[in-house]
Amino acid sequence: MTLDLLGFxxxxxxxxxxxxxxxxxxxxxxxxxRFVAPGSARGATFVAQGWYTAGRLVTYAALGALxxxxxxxxxxxxxxxxxxxxxxxxxxxxxxxxxxxxxxGLVPGxxxxxxxxxxxxxxxxFDRVVGVLKRRVPGHPFVLGLFLGLLPCGLLWSAxxxxxxxxxxxxxxxxxxxxxxxxxxxxxxxxxxxxxLVRHRAWINRLGQVFVLxxxxxFVWGALG
Amino acid sequence: MSKRVxxxxxxxVALGLALAxxxxxxxxxxxxxxxxxxxxxxxxxxxxxxxxxxLRVGVATRPIVAFQPVRWRVRxxxxxxxxxxxxxxxxxxxxxxxxxxxxxxxxxxxxWHQADAVLPACASGxxxxxxxxxxxxxxxxxxxxxxxxxxxxxxxxxxxxx
Numbered sequence: 001m002t003l004d005l006l007g008f009x010x011x012x013x014x015x016x017x018x019x020x021x022x023x024x025x026x027x028x029x030x031x032x033x034r035f036v037a038p039g040s041a042r043g044a045t046f047v048a049q050g051w052y053t054a055g056r057l058v059t060y061a062a063l064g065a066l067x068x069x070x071x072x073x074x075x076x077x078x079x080x081x082x083x084x085x086x087x088x089x090x091x092x093x094x095x096x097x098x099x100x101x102x103x104x105g106l107v108p109g110x111x112x113x114x115x116x117x118x119x120x121x122x123x124x125x126f127d128r129v130v131g132v133l134k135r136r137v138p139g140h141p142f143v144l145g146l147f148l149g150l151l152p153c154g155l156l157w158s159a160x161x162x163x164x165x166x167x168x169x170x171x172x173x174x175x176x177x178x179x180x181x182x183x184x185x186x187x188x189x190x191x192x193x194x195x196x197l198v199r200h201r202a203w204i205n206r207l208g209q210v211f212v213l214x215x216x217x218x219f220v221w222g223a224l225g
Numbered sequence: 226m227s228k229r230v231x232x233x234x235x236x237x238v239a240l241g242l243a244l245a246x247x248x249x250x251x252x253x254x255x256x257x258x259x260x261x262x263x264x265x266x267x268x269x270x271x272x273x274x275x276x277x278x279x280l281r282v283g284v285a286t287r288p289i290v291a292f293q294p295v296r297w298r299v300r301x302x303x304x305x306x307x308x309x310x311x312x313x314x315x316x317x318x319x320x321x322x323x324x325x326x327x328x329x330x331x332x333x334x335x336x337w338h339q340a341d342a343v344l345p346a347c348a349s350g351x352x353x354x355x356x357x358x359x360x361x362x363x364x365x366x367x368x369x370x371x372x373x374x375x376x377x378x379x380x381x382x383x384x385x386x387x
Contacts, residue, residue, distance in 0.1 A: 011324045018249025018322040021242055023348075077292040077346075088348070157345030158324040161292070164343075189242050197235030222348060 008159060008175040012182020015155045020183050021190055026095050026215040027052075027148055028190050029208055033098065035141045042195065048141045049191045053184045055145020060156070060180040061173040063149075067163040068172020076160065084152040085223050091148055092219025099213025103206070149180075152222075250322055263372045266356070273369040277303055278362055280369050283337075288376035291346035298339045299330050301362045307336020310367075313360035315340060321347050330360070346375065 028049065035048040066076050138144045159179040163172040197204060264271030270283040278301050285296035297315055301308045313330035317323075323345060330338035344354060352375040359368045 014249045015322060015324055017242070017245035021246055152346075152348040154321055154323045154345045154347040154349075157292075158326065161343045161345060162324075186242065186245065189238055189245075193235055193238040193242060195235075196231045197239055201232075222350060 005175060005178055008162070008179040009182045011155075011159055011162075012179040013185065014182075015158075016183035016186035019153075019155045021186050023153065024183075024187060025190055026212045027091070027144075028187050029194055029212055030095060030098055031141050031144065032191055032194055033102075034144075045191055045195050046188065049188055052141040052145040052148075053180070053187065055142040055147075056149040056183075057145075057177050057180040059146050059149025060159075060176040063156075063160055064163045064172035064174070064176025064179075065169040066172070067160045067176075068166045069169040071164055071167060077157065080150070081152075084150055087147060087150040088152055088219050089223030091151060092216045092221075092223060095212050095216025095219060097216075099209055099216055102209040103213065260370060263355070263370050265373060266371050267373040271371055273371075275367050275369060276365075278308065278365075278367060279303070280358060280360075280367055282356065282358060282369075282371045284373070285339075289344075289373050290376045291344055294341045294343050296339055296341050297328070297330070297356065298333070298337045299358055299360070300335070300337045301360065301367065302336070303363075308362050309336075310338055310360040310362055313338045313358070315342070316357040316359070317342060317344055317354055318357065319347060319354045320351055321349060323347070330358075344375065352377065 031048055031052045032045050035051075036044045063076070063080075070076055138147060156179075159176055163175045166172050166175060194208070260273060264273060264282070266282055266284055267289065268287065270281060272279050272281045274280075281300045281302065283298040283300075285298060286293075289295050299310070299313055299315065301310055310330070310332075315328050315330060317326035317328075326342065326344060328340035328342050330340045333339045338360075346352075354373055354375065356371045356373065357368070358371065359366070361367065
């Protein structure tokens with residue numbers, strides 16, 4: 001499979017709406033909730049999502065450069081399989097923690113402690129675990145994007161495989177950066193829908209939290225399998 | 226923005242995303258009609274009868290693994306003898322959207338057409354792929370679907386073949 005540079009952008013654009021909207025949705029929700037304080041200006045969400053996307057682009061570009069330089073996907077895939085599995089497990093764990101943390105408001109007696117910001121400072125074991133794991137999530141969306149760009153993803157690997165045909169590191173980096181850029185509109189659209197529709201409607205928000213929790217479990221299951 | 230307008234815009238965006246998801250996953254191109262039986266070429270070559278034409282698909286290297294080039298071979302036969310193919314290609318797809326994996330099949334020897342394809346592994350663990358072969362033989366369009374499973378571990382599976 002060979003693609004020109006426009007093809008990589010198109011792959012990202014189409015794949016973004018057909019693939020990333022489902023697979024990466026929990027991370028979009030995670031970024032909005034982790035890095036944007038409730039009641040912040042509308043633009044704050046897009047700034048956070050922009051940094052997250054920039055982080056992903058840098059990782060994708062690095063993968064593209066490696067693929068272009070190596071000229072084959074198998075070496076790259078082989079050397080990254082452990083790292084990707086780790087990234088998948090950690091990301092899934094973070095989603096589970098955030099899902100449980102968000103849904104813990106439904107458990108009587110647990111919500112007040114979490115709301116008062118005392119998580120991790122004693123109290124029930126669950127509070128402590130939530131507090132500790134919350135601190136493990138990178139403190140800036142760019143860093144989170146760098147890390148989550150390593151998640152194993154078949155669509156990303158399709159782009160990497162196509163980039164190996166380019167035959168040079170700069171072209172591979174550019175191709176994968178364009179691919180990543182192509183995925184941005186769908187995820188920004190998702191973020192907008194989240195902001196306008198989900199966050200301010202309690203029951204939809206709960207559904208979103210259950211979705212985040214379920215996807216987290218699915219990612220961890222995949223990492224262990 | 227009032228809450229009502231916010232809700233309306235949010236619904237429009239969500240609906241737009243849903244429509245885009247549907248559109249991005251809609252089948253494109255000359256997809257072959259679904260056959261009663263889809264030959265499985267995971268462990269052995271397969272064939273489909275399309276009228277008097279027998280469309281054969283072979284794999285030169287097994288097991289079929291992700292991330293490594295696999296040589297796919299296609300031949301059309303009438304009465305056991307090869308017939309020429311024009312515009313032959315193979316499209317690979319699976320249940321998860323993986324982008325376009327389309328490869329032109331070029332004429333090799335003995336009527337066989339071939340292409341080398343590298344497929345990715347799906348993070349969800351799904352290993353079943355479909356190979357949709359389309360071509361024109363004797364002025365007649367041919368299309369058939371074949372299926373196969375990628376080897377579970379692409380990095381340790383010993384491979385046979387050239």
